[in-house]
Amino acid sequence: MSKPEEKKEVGAVTSIYQEFETWSVNTGDKTIHAKRMPGFFRTFKDYAQLALWLPFFLLPYLRWNGKQAILFDIEHRQFHLFNLTVLPQDIWMLSLVLLVAAMTLFAVTSVASRVWCGYFCFQTAWTDWFTWIEDKIEGNPVARRKLDDAPWDAGKIKKKVSKHLAWMAIALLTGISFSIWFVDAFEYWNSLIHFQLPMIGWVVLAMFFVGTYILAGLLREQTCFWLCPYARIQGTMTDAQTILPTYDYTRGEPRGKLRRGGEVVAQQGDCIDCFQCVQVCPTGVDIRDGQQLGCITCGLCIDACDSIMDKIGKPQGLIRYASLDELEGKPAKKIYQHPRTLVYLSIIVISLAGIVYGLTHMGSMTLSVISERQPLFVSLSDGSIQNKYQFKVLNKTDKDLHVTVSATGGVEGQQLIGAEKPLLTHHGRGTSFTIFVKAPGDKVMKEVTPIEFQVQAVEDTQVAAQYSSKFNGPKR
Amino acid sequence: MSEKHDVGGVPTTGHVWDDDLGDFTNQPPKWWMLGLTASAIWVCVYWLYYPSVPVSTGSTFFKGIGGWTAINEMEADKGVVDEVRGKYEAKLKDMTPAAILADGELTEYVTRSGKVLFGDNCAACHGTNGVGTTDKQGLFAPILNDDDWLYGGTVDNIHESISSGRQGMMMAHKDMLSAAEIDTLANAVAAGTPTATPLFAEKGCTACHGEDGKGMAAMGSANLTDKVYRFDGSVEGIKYTIEHGVNAGTPDTRVAVMPSFKAAGKLSDAEMKKLAVYVYKFGGGQADAPVAMEAAPVEAASAVEAAAPAAAQ
Numbered sequence: 001m002s003k004p005e006e007k008k009e010v011g012a013v014t015s016i017y018q019e020f021e022t023w024s025v026n027t028g029d030k031t032i033h034a035k036r037m038p039g040f041f042r043t044f045k046d047y048a049q050l051a052l053w054l055p056f057f058l059l060p061y062l063r064w065n066g067k068q069a070i071l072f073d074i075e076h077r078q079f080h081l082f083n084l085t086v087l088p089q090d091i092w093m094l095s096l097v098l099l100v101a102a103m104t105l106f107a108v109t110s111v112a113s114r115v116w117c118g119y120f121c122f123q124t125a126w127t128d129w130f131t132w133i134e135d136k137i138e139g140n141p142v143a144r145r146k147l148d149d150a151p152w153d154a155g156k157i158k159k160k161v162s163k164h165l166a167w168m169a170i171a172l173l174t175g176i177s178f179s180i181w182f183v184d185a186f187e188y189w190n191s192l193i194h195f196q197l198p199m200i201g202w203v204v205l206a207m208f209f210v211g212t213y214i215l216a217g218l219l220r221e222q223t224c225f226w227l228c229p230y231a232r233i234q235g236t237m238t239d240a241q242t243i244l245p246t247y248d249y250t251r252g253e254p255r256g257k258l259r260r261g262g263e264v265v266a267q268q269g270d271c272i273d274c275f276q277c278v279q280v281c282p283t284g285v286d287i288r289d290g291q292q293l294g295c296i297t298c299g300l301c302i303d304a305c306d307s308i309m310d311k312i313g314k315p316q317g318l319i320r321y322a323s324l325d326e327l328e329g330k331p332a333k334k335i336y337q338h339p340r341t342l343v344y345l346s347i348i349v350i351s352l353a354g355i356v357y358g359l360t361h362m363g364s365m366t367l368s369v370i371s372e373r374q375p376l377f378v379s380l381s382d383g384s385i386q387n388k389y390q391f392k393v394l395n396k397t398d399k400d401l402h403v404t405v406s407a408t409g410g411v412e413g414q415q416l417i418g419a420e421k422p423l424l425t426h427h428g429r430g431t432s433f434t435i436f437v438k439a440p441g442d443k444v445m446k447e448v449t450p451i452e453f454q455v456q457a458v459e460d461t462q463v464a465a466q467y468s469s470k471f472n473g474p475k476r
Numbered sequence: 477m478s479e480k481h482d483v484g485g486v487p488t489t490g491h492v493w494d495d496d497l498g499d500f501t502n503q504p505p506k507w508w509m510l511g512l513t514a515s516a517i518w519v520c521v522y523w524l525y526y527p528s529v530p531v532s533t534g535s536t537f538f539k540g541i542g543g544w545t546a547i548n549e550m551e552a553d554k555g556v557v558d559e560v561r562g563k564y565e566a567k568l569k570d571m572t573p574a575a576i577l578a579d580g581e582l583t584e585y586v587t588r589s590g591k592v593l594f595g596d597n598c599a600a601c602h603g604t605n606g607v608g609t610t611d612k613q614g615l616f617a618p619i620l621n622d623d624d625w626l627y628g629g630t631v632d633n634i635h636e637s638i639s640s641g642r643q644g645m646m647m648a649h650k651d652m653l654s655a656a657e658i659d660t661l662a663n664a665v666a667a668g669t670p671t672a673t674p675l676f677a678e679k680g681c682t683a684c685h686g687e688d689g690k691g692m693a694a695m696g697s698a699n700l701t702d703k704v705y706r707f708d709g710s711v712e713g714i715k716y717t718i719e720h721g722v723n724a725g726t727p728d729t730r731v732a733v734m735p736s737f738k739a740a741g742k743l744s745d746a747e748m749k750k751l752a753v754y755v756y757k758f759g760g761g762q763a764d765a766p767v768a769m770e771a772a773p774v775e776a777a778s779a780v781e782a783a784a785p786a787a788a789q
Contacts, residue, residue, distance in 0.1 A: 375607040378759060381624040381702035388621075388759055434587075436759050441703075 026294060028222040031148070032284035033141035034131065037276075039303025048119035049128060057173070060180040072182050078428060084359070085428070087396055089366060093358040096351045103351065105230075107344035109237040111335065112321070113244035117231065118298035123223050126174070126216035127282065130167055137163045141279070167217045168209070175208030221283035224296055235293055240324040241338055244297050247277075247288040247319050248327060255288075258312060270314050277301035277319060287319055365403075365425075366394040367455050367465035376472040383441035385411075385473050392432045393455055393465070395425040401457040410451035410471050411439035422458045437471060444473035561589065565746065573631040573752040577761075583753060590754030593747055597737070598755075606758045613716075613730060614708030621758035624704035628693035629762035635752035637734060638743075642696060644706075644732030646684070648721035653679060662714040665689075670700040706732070 026032070036042070062069040064082050071080040079086040086093070108115045117124060138144045138159050150156055179201060180188045191197045197205070215223050224231050238244060252271035271288065278286050280301060285294035287301045305319040326332055335341060372388035380386055395401055402422035407414065417436040425431040437451070449471040457463035488498035503509070527545070529538040564585045568576060576582045595604065598620075603609045606620030623629065626644075627637050649658065657675055664673045670689035676682065681689075684697040691699035698706050707717050707730055722730045737743045743751070755761070 372605070374605045375621065378619070378622045379703065380622050380760075381699065381704045383703040386622075386759060434757070434759075 026221070026225060026284050028219075028225075030284075032221055032282065033144045034282045034284070034300075035141050035276075035279045035304075036132070036135060037280050037300070037304050037307060039300070039307065041299030041303050045119050045124075045128070045298055045300070049125040052120050053122065053125050057177045060177065060185040068184055070181070071184065074182055076428070085396060085398070086362075087394065087428075089394060090358060090362055093355050096354045096358070100348055100351045100355070103344045103348045105234075106237060107341055107348065109234045110239070110242060110338065110341045110344065112297075113238045113242050114231075114234050114295075114297040117224065117234065117296035121296075123215060123228065124282070124296060124298065126170070126212060127220045129170065130216045131220075131282070133166045133170075134163055137166070164217070167213055171209045171212035171217075172205075174212045175205040178208050179204055221294070221296075224283060225294055231293060231296075237340075238291070239340075240328075240330075241333055243321045243323045243326075244291065245287060245295065245299055245302055245319060246322045246324070246327055247271075247290070248317070248322065249288070249290075250327065252288070252318050270309070270318050272308070272312060274308055276304040276308055280304040291324075362396070363465060364396045365401075365455065365457065365463050365465040366396070367453065367467045368392045368394075369453050369467045369469045371469050371472065377474065379441070379474070380438065384438050385441050385444050386417075386436055386438045387471050389435045389437065389453070389469065390432060391435055391453070391455070392430050393423075393425045394430045395427050395457075395463075397460075397463060398427055399459070400427050401425050401459050401463060403455040403457050405435055406454045406456070407437065408452050408454070409449070410437065411445075411449055411473075412443045414439040414451075414471070425455075425457075439471065439473075444471075445476065447473055447475055449473065561585075564589075568746050568749065571749070573635045573749045573756075576749060576753050577631050577756060583757065586750045586753045587757045590750050593743075593751055594754055597743065598751065606755060614713050615706065618706060619704070620755050621760050622704055623760040623762065624699065624702060625693065625760070625762065626691070626696045626698060626706065629756075629760060631752050631756045631761060633693070634755050634761070635749060638748050638751055638755075639736065639738040641736030641739065642732075642734040644696060644722040644730075646697075646717070646722035646724065646730075648719060648724040648726055648729060649679075650719035653718070658715055658718050661718060662711050665700045665714050666709065666711045668701050668703065 059070055060068065067080065069080070069082050073080065077088050105116055134144065138147055147156060147159065176188070176192065191201070219227070252269045254267065254269055255271035255273045256268040258272040277288065278284070280303070281287070282298060282300065283294045283296055285292055287295060299321070302319050302321070306316040309316050309318055323332065370390040370392070372390070378386045391405070393403060403425055404422050405416060405419035407416060415438045417438055418433065419435055423433055450468065451471045452466055452468045454464060454466045486500045486502055488500055492498055525540055525542040525544070527537055527540045531537055564582060567582060576586060601609060601617035602620050608619035609616045618626065625633065627633055627642055653661070657679065660673050661670070661675055661679070661681070664670045664676065670676045670681065670685065676689065684695060685691050685700055686697070689700045691697040707713055717730055720726060720728045720730060722732050737748055
């Protein structure tokens with residue numbers, strides 16, 4: 001753009017393409033070899049990643065009352081969470097859980113930008129672990145770049161093979177750990193080492209193995225750049241009030257190489273153009289270019305810059321968590337002056353209330369009664385009217401129970417046929433049976449009479465359920 | 477064309493759009509070319525493997541080297557269903573209808589799987605779910621989900637009706653009885669009290685319908701004292717039945733014929749047994765000796781209070 005001969009050559013429309021010439025887009029043609037530097041955010045990231053993802057690997061082995069404590073049993077359509085069993089009928093709560101998760105992401109992003117991306121996301125975490133292994137095996141970034149350019153010899157082959165094997169081991173463990181959230185962990189390992197997994201098991205394992213290896217080992221930050229939709233969504237959720245790792249250009253510019261004394265130094269800003277912030281960046285962006293899509297806000301550049309500032313005797317915080325408002329010297333607003341965040345928070349509260357209501361009102365038995373519609377009723381030889389009902393009882397306890405059936409409302413003198421003795425309901429799944437209600441014809445006053453059915457367990461009278469239905473009769 | 481369009485020394489096609497847009501003569505990416513080649517090979521393999529080319533001479537076609545046919549695939553899929561049903565069907569085969577009814581699991585199987593059989597063979601006359609069908613003469617085929625049975629409502633009776641068929645019979649009385657007599661009888665039957673008139677015994681109605689007018693299941697004569705009528709239950713309808721009889725051989729007579737499904741050869745023994753249980757479970761079936769359980773067998777049968785009729789209002 002700086003060249004004058006170019007400026008006169010292009011038309012008004014095509015001048016927008018000129019922007020590309022100076023905007024270096026990371027298209028993955030060069031592998032990012034980020035330097036690992038100690039610091040507050042490095043430590044925080046390490047612990048945050050482990051805190052979220054170590055349970056992913058370990059929790060499935062936790063046993064509770066002789067069963068897996070947390071098991072999303074898709075095959076039998078049951079979710080086990082310690083003492084709690086969630087059946088498909090209660091799965092509406094899952095949508096609230098997802099809503100809470102989404103809104104938490106939104107709220108956190110609007111306050112402190114891409115916290116998820118920087119410290120918790122599996123792409124970030126796995127990539128970090130993969131590059132840590134790379135660092136241990138192949139050496140620091142300089143050595144790694146040298147190794148990449150070096151001709152293939154025994155040493156290089158050994159290093160590369162051991163690195164990829166280590167990656168594959170993690171990828172395999174990831175696939176296994178994912179799978180055992182859905183089937184019994186110990187049975188899964190047993191089937192796995194005997195090569196007796198079902199087809200679906202092998203497919204899931206293979207997909208996670210290949211996916212982890214490619215995403216964390218080969219694609220890395222390219223995933224955040226070009227694959228991940230959340231990167232884009234979250235980019236739109238930050239505003240001038242959001243704090244995020246920012247280069248303080250008012251303090252840093254004009255940047256220049258560190259020199260001793262002189263007039264030039266007096267005009268220089270605090271940035272000594274050492275490129276440490278770029279070197280440590282796992283996505284290879286230059287934070288000094290301002291907020292950008294590639295920045296996952298992991299804070300590693302803050303660590304790097306602070307360590308340099310310490311060395312040259314300048315105050316820390318040239319790169320720091322700051323909002324645009326702060327940087328431009330506008331007065332900082334309080335969080336309650338941020339309506340967007342408040343909306344997110346209220347949705348979270350409402351959803352949580354819904355989940356709490358759902359969990360406390362789940363009941364241990366549900367009843368649903370479908371009345372026969374063809375025919376609506378049958379006239380019997382003694383003139384009485386009979387209705388047929390299909391009962392579906394869902395026994396959510398862990399024992400088979402016998403239930404008694406009763407009815408309130410309906411027609412005077414009605415009789416329940418089919419429940420003379422308590423009926424068996426199997427635990428953990430639906431049991432259906434047919435009940436007839438027979439009522440004297442001269443007592444059936446209305447075409448439709450409301451009737452409510454109750455089922456109650458003989459073994460535990462607390463376990464009960466009811467359902468409102470209709471008793472149909474002829475037109476009067 | 478500015479020099480910056482010569483990136484990497486790749487020439488353009490030479491055509492220029494909008495002042496400075498050119499088109500490089502780059503190769504497509506390698507992965508894309510590999511995909512294209514693989515697709516082309518795949519098309520050939522697919523084309524050879526499956527039936528593809530109709531041959532113009534004769535009604536034949538290239539059958540493909542894989543030997544695939546839609547009917548074979550359907551049979552294989554059916555095998556999966558048959559496997560699930562197999563264990564029930566094998567059990568059913570050698571059981572009596574009553575024994576099937578006594579087995580909760582088999583009854584459940586039959587009530588669920590019998591719907592298709594009933595729909596294909598019975599529903600044309602008896603209606604879906606046995607609701608009966610009517611024609612201009614009144615009820616055309618009996619309702620199967622009430623508790624009134626001409627030939628008895630035990631599961632064996634029902635099985636007999638299906639396998640052997642039934643044929644209603646009643647003489648036409650229009651030449652034997654006076655109009656006044658027919659009128660008296662029809663009114664008594666419509667009121668549900670046929671024995672109230674002495675004519676009922678005098679004119680020999682009791683021979684078929686019994687001394688008490690309740691019919692005889694052995695010959696399929698109707699119970700005239702209950703509230704369910706085989707044909708038209710109005711006084712006019714009953715008069716018509718008395719006048720013209722049932723299957724009396726005249727053009728005006730009422731018709732009541734249930735075909736024998738055994739003679740027709742349309743249903744297997746097992747299918748007829750399944751249908752008997754299915755019809756029984758419509759709600760009107762009558763237990764003969766020991767009561768067959770309605771639902772799954774129950775071990776702890778102490779508390780029965782729930783079965784008591786609930787007080788209304």
